[in-house]
Every structure is written in structure tokens, then in C-alpha cells.
Amino acid sequence: MLSKGHIIRGISLSFIAALAVCSFCLYLFLYFAAYGAIEARLTDFAKEFNVKNTESQIQNSIVKQNSTFTIQILDFETSKPYFKKQDHCYSLLMPLSQKTLKITQNITQELEFLHKIAQAILLFDCVLGLCFLVILTQFTKLIQQTTQSLSMQLLKIQPQDIRALDENAIPNLFKPLVSGFNHTLKRMQDYFSQEKQLYAGIAHELKTPLAVIKTKCEVVLLKKREKDVYIKALEENIQSVNTMQGIIKTLLSLGRLESELLKGTETIDVNAYLKGIASDFTLISQKENKIFYHKIPDTPLMITINPALLAQIVRNFLQNAFKFTEKGKEIVLESVLENEILKICVIDTGCGISSIDDLCMPFKRVGHKGGAGLGLFLAKQAANALGGDIILENRKDTRGAIAIFSLRIKDLKKE
Incomplete structure (x- = not known):
């Protein structure tokens, strides 16, 4: 050194x-x-x-x-x-x-x-060499003092106590650097906060069905009962176990998302990729007796992206749309490119969104439908990793909801 x-x-x-x-x-x-x-x-x-x-x-x-x-x-x-x-x-x-x-x-x-x-x-x-030597010495001393000050502040930071660096103790020359550090620390603080909230939610979500299973077993075992009572208790316990399995499956999806963040990107035809996803949900729509169609241009649109993260977002939008749309109602998948901004929209005719605030937080649910409440949280994480944004809003005609993923295209390629 x-x-x-x-x-x-x-x-x-x-x-x-x-x-x-x-x-x-x-x-x-x-x-x-x-x-x-x-x-x-x-x-x-x-x-x-x-x-x-x-x-x-x-x-x-x-x-x-x-x-x-x-x-x-x-x-x-x-x-x-x-x-x-x-x-x-x-x-x-x-x-x-x-x-x-x-x-x-x-x-x-x-x-x-x-x-x-x-x-x-x-x-x-x-004369110029002497002046330069004096200025360089003072500037090097200033850099050394600033570096030591930043190092001392950074060493005091702990995962449970992330604080912004004190900009008042830093010369104006280095304040942009400190602002960058503080921005990174703020993102780390948000990440740890979400992680704590996620762990607390996991504990709560798993605790409830386990408590239900235990209580039912204890009640049934208090005295000798008919065979039908035991069968009913076991069936209810199986439903609780299924609920826990759904939560665990979603948590495994979170782990897969973390691994996808480490993977590189590749150049794909995003329109063809979206049509491939749409074909899967076309089969689901036929099974559930719902109307599903897409408005995706036939013109190839080549972009450099992580396709797994894109699929995570689009599939979550469509799964939510299918969940809240009744039989015989329609769901639309759209893809639009405007001013080098790609917008992928899913429009449903469901019950709409009563409260949009914090909808992407973990274990946040809408209505009384099943699920762990982690889908939009995972989609938001994937959108952030891609450098895009998610917008959730009700339709203007109040006949459903719209989920939008927007991404500014870099290295755009058209064929």
C-alpha cells in the first residue's frame, strides 16, 4: 500500500x-x-x-x-x-x-x-514547482484527514444501526462522495428493514396455521370421538399444512430471485418472449373459462435484459389478474414502446384495488383470496434489479386494476 x-x-x-x-x-x-x-x-x-x-x-x-x-x-x-x-x-x-x-x-x-x-x-x-509541492502536500493531508474521518464513521455502522454519514464534518469538495455513500446506506437500510419485516411476516404466517393444527389436535384428543370427527380434523389440518406449503414455496421463489440477481443478462426478442408467456396463460384461461388475449407487436424488439426477472414480473401480474377476475371476464396483456420506454401492462376486470399504499410490501394481501402475499414483493424486487418501476392503479372505469412495468431501454436494437 x-x-x-x-x-x-x-x-x-x-x-x-x-x-x-x-x-x-x-x-x-x-x-x-x-x-x-x-x-x-x-x-x-x-x-x-x-x-x-x-x-x-x-x-x-x-x-x-x-x-x-x-x-x-x-x-x-x-x-x-x-x-x-x-x-x-x-x-x-x-x-x-x-x-x-x-x-x-x-x-x-x-x-x-x-x-x-x-x-x-x-x-x-x-517557483511553480515549490507552490505545487505546497498545495499538493496540503491537498494530500486534506484527503488523508477526510478518508480517516469517513473510515471512522463507516466502521461504526452496524446492520442494526445504519446511520447517514455526517456531511458537516466533510469539506465541500468531498460532499458528492459522501452523498453517494449516504444514498447507498439508505438503500442498505431499506433492504435490512424489508428483511426484518419479511422475517417477522414469515414467523407470523407460519405460526398461525401451526397454532390451528395444535389446537385442533388437542381438542380432538380431549375425549374419545366418532370416526367422522377425526377425519374432519385431519382434513382441516391438511388444509393448514397446504397453507404453510404455499408460504414455503413462495419463500423458495424469493431464494431463486436472489440467485437470478447474480446471473448475467442476454439479448432477447422481448415481444416474442412475452408471446411465449401469453401462450401459457391462454391455456389457463381456457381451463378457468376466462377471456384472455394480448396486444403485443409482431415487430421484433431486441433488448439486453435478464429474462428470468422479466418473467417473474409479468407472470405475477397475470397470476393476480386471473385470481381476481371472475369467469367470463377478460384479461389483457399489452406491450408498448414509447420514447425508448418499454411498458408492459396487464389489465383485468376484477374487484380493483381498495388501497394501493404499500401494496408491494411483503405479506400485503388484497381481498380475501389465498396466497402468501409475497408475489408483488418479489415482482418489485425484480423490477428494481432491472432498473425499472412498477405502477399499480385502478382502471378509470372502476372495472378492474392495471399493473404496469416500465423500463427505459438501453442498447435498443430493432430488426
């Missing part, structure tokens, strides 16, 4: 290296720009000299000098112009009537300017 000193040293060396490279590039730019300007002046003066002087006026080895340039006619011939640097002088040599024209400029001022520029860059680098 890297220590504070290693972190500061590593970042400092990286910054110094980057600063040195940038400074060197800047100096090279100024260097070539200065010499480029000198060469341009020499070239312009050479052109002007050729225009003003004719061949008859050019003498061998003459030397002319003004305030800026020294002009020499050398008694040898060169094939092409070139520049030459010697000490504090920079010269241009170029062909001139079988001789060589040499124009020289003293560049002492330019060299001194470049030298001062190099000193200024070096001084600037030192």
Missing part, C-alpha cells in the same frame, strides 16, 4: 517532468522564432542590396557597414545561399556575379534576450 510520502513523491516527479518538457518546448519555440526573425532580416537586406547595386559598382573585397549590417564581397563563388553563425555574429552568404555576398549581423542582443528568457523560465519553474 502506498504511503503519503510515496504519493507526494510520485505526483511531484510527474509534475516536474511535465513542467520541464513544457518549458523546454517553450524555449525551443522562442529560440527558433528569434533566429527565424534574424534570417528574415538578413534575407530582406540582401534582396535590397542587389537591387541598389549594379555589377559595375561592385568591387573586389569591399566592405561596407551600417548601424545593423556589415557587407562584404568575397572573392569566391558559392552555389546557393546559406547561413553561418560565428561567435556573436550571424551571416548570410549568397551568390553575387561569380562572387559571394556576405551580410553579417551582430546578434549579441538577441543572445542576451534568449539567455534572460531561459533564466526567467527556470525561475518560473522553480
